[in-house]
Amino acid sequence: MSDERDPVVSDEGTAHAIEVTINGETHKRTVLARQLLVHFLRDTLGLQGTHVGCDTGSCGACSVIVDGQLIKSCMMLAPQVDGASIETVEGLAQDGELNVLQRSFNENHGLQCGYCTPGMLMAATDLLRRNPNPSEDEIRHGIRGNICRCTGYVNIVKSIKAAAEAGAGAAEEASR
Amino acid sequence: MSSVPVAQTTVESVEKPDRLGEWSGKSIPRKEDGRHLKGQALFTDDKWQHRMGYAHFVRSPHAHARIVSVDTSRAEALEGVFGTLTGDEVKDLSEPFFQIAPPPGGNLKEWCLAVGKVRYQGDAVAVVLAESREIARDAAELVEVEYEPLPAIVDGIAAADPDAPLLHDEVGSNIVWHGVYDYGDIDWALENADHVVKIDRLHFHRFSSTPLECNAAVVNWEQGTGVIEIFSNNQMPMFASLVIGPALGVPSNKIQFQSQDIGGAFGIKIGSYPQITALALLSKKLGRPAKWTEYRTDHMLSAGHGNERTFVDIQVPVMADGTILGVKVRAFDDAGAYLHYEPLGAVIWSQVVPGCYKIKHVQVDFTETVSNKCPTIPNRGYSRMQHLWLIERIVDVVATELGFDPVELRKHNYIQPEDYPYETPNACVYDSGDLPKALDLALGAVDYPAWLKRQEELGTGSGKRIGIGIGTTLDSGTNNFGQARIINPELPFSGNGEAAYAKLDLYGEVNLNLGTTPQGQGHETTAAQVVADILGMSPDDVNVTAGFDQRHNTYVAFSGTYASQFAVTGLGAAMGAAEKLRAEILKVAAYALEADEADLDLGGGQVFVRGDRERAIPFIGIANLVYSNNAVLSPELAGSVSLNCRHVYVPPFQVPDHEAKTGNLTLTYASQTHVCVLEIDEETGHVEILDYAVADDCGRVINPMIVDGQVHGATALGIGAALFETFEYDDEGQLMQSSFYDYHAITALDAPHIKTEHVQTPSPFTPNGAKGMGEGGGAPLHAVCAAIQNALDDGAPVVSESHNSWERIYRLINHEPNAPRGVEVVTR
CATH class of the missing domain: 1.10.150.120 ([2Fe-2S]-binding domain)
Structure with a gap:
C-alpha cells in the first residue's frame, strides 16, 4: 500500500519542487500548489497512517509534527513544507517495536x-x-x-x- | 383489570459450555492494536487501484425542487475528468431500491441518484469521476443543474397534514407508516389510577455519532467477469447486497464486499448503499474503479442522521403508592426524505416497551412521516433510546410532580431481580438483570448522599445550581428480524444469526474468520479468547482474519456488525465452529494415539492423554495426518474430517404475531444505569459535569477492558448529544450544522471522567452467558435531562427536549414566572 504514485498530470495548477524530510527520510517531489499536506503524505508518498476526518482543522486525525510544532496537515499546503522536517505516526515505532x-x-x-x-x-x-x-x-x-x-x-x-x-x-x- | 396478555413466549435456556474460563473474562490487550498504533491499518480511503478515478457527488442546494435539467458538458470537458453519471441515466440503468414499508409508503421510489426531484439539501443529482479528488470536486462545480424550487416541509408532525407539500407523489401523502401498539388495557388504567400525569410534548432531537472516518468505497465493476468488487466501510454488507443486487439486476455471486478497518460506524454506515450503487454504475460506464470518500460536509448533509421522534399527548396513570400503571402516547418519527432502513424504527422501539419498569398498559399510536431533511439511519441506540428517553422522562416527571424520590420511585417500579425471565406486555422476554443493585452501585460511585448535601448547602444566591439525574436504560441485542413483519407482514424476514469458520491449517495453525465487520469493538481479540479456551491454547496463537471479505469469509444474510449482538451471535458462531473443530481434532488424535476420545484433552496446542502428557500429538501432527498423510488414517476417518469447520449460530426465535404486534423481538437485554451530577451557571446556562458514573450489566463479560471501553464511548456520545450535538434545519430546509465547526462533537474538555461499576447477571439464553452491548441505550440523554430538571425550581417547565444547549438551559432557569410548564396532574 505504500507504493508511491504518479503525480496527477492534468491539473493545471502551479507546480512547486519541494524537498522535505519525513521521519528522517528525505523526499524530493514536484507538488501542485493546491495539494494539501495530508494528501501529499497519503496519496503521493503512501504514508497512510495520517488520516482525514473533517477537512476543516477540527478533528485532529491528520495531526503531524512539522519542525517540532504540532499541526493539522489538512490545514497546510504541501508547498509550505519545503525544507521542513516532519514527524508522522509511521516514525514512532523503532525497529518495528512500539514505543x-x-x-x-x-x-x-x-x-x-x-x-x-x-x-x-x-x-x-x-x-x-x-x-x-x-x-x-x-x-x-x-x-x-x-x-x-x-x-x-x-x-x-x-x-x-x-x-x-x-x-x-x-x-x-x-x-x- | 382486563386483557393483560398471558405469557406466550418461551425461550429455552442454553446449556452452558464449561470450557470458557482461562482466557475468557480477562482484559487481554487487543490483537488489532499493533497495526493501528503503527499507522499500518487499512481503512477504505487507504485502498488504491490502478486506473482508479475519484468520485464526487453533485448535491442539491435546495430542500425540495424539481430538476428541470442537468448539463454535465462543462464538467466533462475539464481536463482530467473521466465522465459523469446523472439521475436520468440511473433511471435507465437500474431499478429503484426495494422498500421495507407496505403500500402506500412502500410505493416510494428511490434510485441511487435523484430522479425528477430533489427532496433534501444534499440529495445527490449526479456524480463525477476524475483523476484526482481535486479535479473531481472542481468538475462537480461545473455540472449545471437547473432547479424549480418547491415549498419544503421540515416538521415531521406538520408533514402528516394532508395539505403539506408532498414529497413522493406515488405515496399520496407524507405518512409512510402508521400503526397502533396497544398492550394491556390503558383505558382501564387511566380510569382507575389515583393520578394521571399529562405531558404535552417531548421531543427527541436529530443527531449522529458522526464516525470520524467518513463513508468511503472503492467500487470496480470488473469488465471481464461482471463481478462488482466493493471495498468499503459499509457495516452491514449483506443487507447492502440484498438491496444493491436487485437494483442493479445482478445475482449475489457478482457482488463482492470487502472491508478491513472501519473508522467507527455506530449504525450510520449501514446507509452507504445508494452511493455504492451509483459508484458501481459509474465504474461500469467508464470502465474504471471508482473511489469515493465523503468530505465531512457531504457526511453531515447526506450520510444519515439518527431518528427524530416527537411524543405528544402523553398520559401516565399512577397509583398513590407510586406504581406507574401505563403510558398512552402519540409518537411521530420523522424519517427524512427517503426510507433508508426505515420504517423499521417504527417497530424496533417496541423491544423495550416498558423500559426497565413493570409497566403493564401501554398504547403507542405511531406515525412515521417523510420530510425535506436528510434520511435517517440507525444511530447507536437506534429507536430504543428514543422510547427509553420517553420512559425515563416520564418517571422523573412523575417523581417531580407527585413528590416522589426519584431513586425510590425507580426501585418501586423496577423489574425486580426475581422477576426474570420477565415477559413484557408485548411478549418480549427480558433475560436477566439486577436493576436495584446497579442503581445502588452507580449512586455509590458518585457518593450520592454527599452530592445531595452539597446541593442543599449551595442554596440560592450562589449563582450556581447542582442537578443530579439518573438514567436507567436497556441495550437490547440480538434482534429478531421477524419484527419487520409487524411493519409489513409480507416481508420474508425472521430470526437472526451469524457465521464463523474455524480451520486447522497446514502447519497446525488455528485460523478463524468471521462474518462480522468490526469498527473498533475488538472482534479479533474476543473471538480469539473464546476459541483459545475451547481449543486449549493461547489467544496469541489463534489467527483471526482482519476484516470481512465476501470471497472467503463465511457469512449469512444477517452478517455485519450492528445492533449490539457480537458477544452472542458472533461469539456464538466462533464457539460453535471451534467446538466442531475440537471434535474433529479429538477424533484424529484418538486414532493416532490409539486412545479413547473420552480420555483425551487439549492444551498448549497439543492433544494428550489425560494423566499422561507424554502420550500426545501436536496440532501440526493432526494437520499432517489430514492434509498430507491421509493414507495413514482409516478410510472412514479420512472421509469424515476436514479440519475446516463452519458454524452458524441461530438464536431461538419464533415469528412474531404481526396483528397483535407481539413476540420475542430480542434475545438479550443488557442494562446500564447512569448517574450524572452537573452544575449550571445561572447567568449563562453553562453546564459542567461534576461527577458521572455508570453501572453496566451485560451478563458474562468476555473482555472487561473492551466492555468498559464501549461503555465510555456510548456515554460520551450520549453526553455530547444531550448538551452539544444537534442537527437543525431552518424553515427552508437548510441544515445549520454541516461541519465540525457547527456540529460540536464532544471533546476531551467537554467529556467528564466516567466511573464504571459492574453487575454481571449472565443471560440464560445465550451460548456463553453474555448479552450483546455497545449501543448503550442513550442513557446519558436520560440522566442529563433528569439532572437539568433536578437543578430547576418547581415552577420551571418540564425539560421536554433531549438536546439542551446552554442557551436552552439558560431559558429554562430564567423562565417567565407563569410560563406554561407542559405538564398537568389530574388526581381522582
Whole structure:
C-alpha cells in the first residue's frame, strides 16, 4: 500500500519542487500548489497512517509534527513544507517495536476503531515533550484539538498518563 | 383489570459450555492494536487501484425542487475528468431500491441518484469521476443543474397534514407508516389510577455519532467477469447486497464486499448503499474503479442522521403508592426524505416497551412521516433510546410532580431481580438483570448522599445550581428480524444469526474468520479468547482474519456488525465452529494415539492423554495426518474430517404475531444505569459535569477492558448529544450544522471522567452467558435531562427536549414566572 504514485498530470495548477524530510527520510517531489499536506503524505508518498476526518482543522486525525510544532496537515499546503522536517505516526515505532506511548495505548485500551489514533499519538507526543508529567487536566487540554468518537477519551487520558509515568515524557523531552 | 396478555413466549435456556474460563473474562490487550498504533491499518480511503478515478457527488442546494435539467458538458470537458453519471441515466440503468414499508409508503421510489426531484439539501443529482479528488470536486462545480424550487416541509408532525407539500407523489401523502401498539388495557388504567400525569410534548432531537472516518468505497465493476468488487466501510454488507443486487439486476455471486478497518460506524454506515450503487454504475460506464470518500460536509448533509421522534399527548396513570400503571402516547418519527432502513424504527422501539419498569398498559399510536431533511439511519441506540428517553422522562416527571424520590420511585417500579425471565406486555422476554443493585452501585460511585448535601448547602444566591439525574436504560441485542413483519407482514424476514469458520491449517495453525465487520469493538481479540479456551491454547496463537471479505469469509444474510449482538451471535458462531473443530481434532488424535476420545484433552496446542502428557500429538501432527498423510488414517476417518469447520449460530426465535404486534423481538437485554451530577451557571446556562458514573450489566463479560471501553464511548456520545450535538434545519430546509465547526462533537474538555461499576447477571439464553452491548441505550440523554430538571425550581417547565444547549438551559432557569410548564396532574 505504500507504493508511491504518479503525480496527477492534468491539473493545471502551479507546480512547486519541494524537498522535505519525513521521519528522517528525505523526499524530493514536484507538488501542485493546491495539494494539501495530508494528501501529499497519503496519496503521493503512501504514508497512510495520517488520516482525514473533517477537512476543516477540527478533528485532529491528520495531526503531524512539522519542525517540532504540532499541526493539522489538512490545514497546510504541501508547498509550505519545503525544507521542513516532519514527524508522522509511521516514525514512532523503532525497529518495528512500539514505543512507550504506543505500548501504553495498547495496554490501556486507548484506541477502538483506530482512526483518530495516529493524530492522538502525535498530539500526545507533542504534549509530553512540552510537559513530561502532565496532570489529567493538562492531558485533556493537550488533546482538545483531537476528536475521538469511540473511547469517550477516558482510556486515552489514562494511556497518556501511564506513558508519562513510564518515562515517555522524559524520553520525548530528551529527544527535542 | 382486563386483557393483560398471558405469557406466550418461551425461550429455552442454553446449556452452558464449561470450557470458557482461562482466557475468557480477562482484559487481554487487543490483537488489532499493533497495526493501528503503527499507522499500518487499512481503512477504505487507504485502498488504491490502478486506473482508479475519484468520485464526487453533485448535491442539491435546495430542500425540495424539481430538476428541470442537468448539463454535465462543462464538467466533462475539464481536463482530467473521466465522465459523469446523472439521475436520468440511473433511471435507465437500474431499478429503484426495494422498500421495507407496505403500500402506500412502500410505493416510494428511490434510485441511487435523484430522479425528477430533489427532496433534501444534499440529495445527490449526479456524480463525477476524475483523476484526482481535486479535479473531481472542481468538475462537480461545473455540472449545471437547473432547479424549480418547491415549498419544503421540515416538521415531521406538520408533514402528516394532508395539505403539506408532498414529497413522493406515488405515496399520496407524507405518512409512510402508521400503526397502533396497544398492550394491556390503558383505558382501564387511566380510569382507575389515583393520578394521571399529562405531558404535552417531548421531543427527541436529530443527531449522529458522526464516525470520524467518513463513508468511503472503492467500487470496480470488473469488465471481464461482471463481478462488482466493493471495498468499503459499509457495516452491514449483506443487507447492502440484498438491496444493491436487485437494483442493479445482478445475482449475489457478482457482488463482492470487502472491508478491513472501519473508522467507527455506530449504525450510520449501514446507509452507504445508494452511493455504492451509483459508484458501481459509474465504474461500469467508464470502465474504471471508482473511489469515493465523503468530505465531512457531504457526511453531515447526506450520510444519515439518527431518528427524530416527537411524543405528544402523553398520559401516565399512577397509583398513590407510586406504581406507574401505563403510558398512552402519540409518537411521530420523522424519517427524512427517503426510507433508508426505515420504517423499521417504527417497530424496533417496541423491544423495550416498558423500559426497565413493570409497566403493564401501554398504547403507542405511531406515525412515521417523510420530510425535506436528510434520511435517517440507525444511530447507536437506534429507536430504543428514543422510547427509553420517553420512559425515563416520564418517571422523573412523575417523581417531580407527585413528590416522589426519584431513586425510590425507580426501585418501586423496577423489574425486580426475581422477576426474570420477565415477559413484557408485548411478549418480549427480558433475560436477566439486577436493576436495584446497579442503581445502588452507580449512586455509590458518585457518593450520592454527599452530592445531595452539597446541593442543599449551595442554596440560592450562589449563582450556581447542582442537578443530579439518573438514567436507567436497556441495550437490547440480538434482534429478531421477524419484527419487520409487524411493519409489513409480507416481508420474508425472521430470526437472526451469524457465521464463523474455524480451520486447522497446514502447519497446525488455528485460523478463524468471521462474518462480522468490526469498527473498533475488538472482534479479533474476543473471538480469539473464546476459541483459545475451547481449543486449549493461547489467544496469541489463534489467527483471526482482519476484516470481512465476501470471497472467503463465511457469512449469512444477517452478517455485519450492528445492533449490539457480537458477544452472542458472533461469539456464538466462533464457539460453535471451534467446538466442531475440537471434535474433529479429538477424533484424529484418538486414532493416532490409539486412545479413547473420552480420555483425551487439549492444551498448549497439543492433544494428550489425560494423566499422561507424554502420550500426545501436536496440532501440526493432526494437520499432517489430514492434509498430507491421509493414507495413514482409516478410510472412514479420512472421509469424515476436514479440519475446516463452519458454524452458524441461530438464536431461538419464533415469528412474531404481526396483528397483535407481539413476540420475542430480542434475545438479550443488557442494562446500564447512569448517574450524572452537573452544575449550571445561572447567568449563562453553562453546564459542567461534576461527577458521572455508570453501572453496566451485560451478563458474562468476555473482555472487561473492551466492555468498559464501549461503555465510555456510548456515554460520551450520549453526553455530547444531550448538551452539544444537534442537527437543525431552518424553515427552508437548510441544515445549520454541516461541519465540525457547527456540529460540536464532544471533546476531551467537554467529556467528564466516567466511573464504571459492574453487575454481571449472565443471560440464560445465550451460548456463553453474555448479552450483546455497545449501543448503550442513550442513557446519558436520560440522566442529563433528569439532572437539568433536578437543578430547576418547581415552577420551571418540564425539560421536554433531549438536546439542551446552554442557551436552552439558560431559558429554562430564567423562565417567565407563569410560563406554561407542559405538564398537568389530574388526581381522582
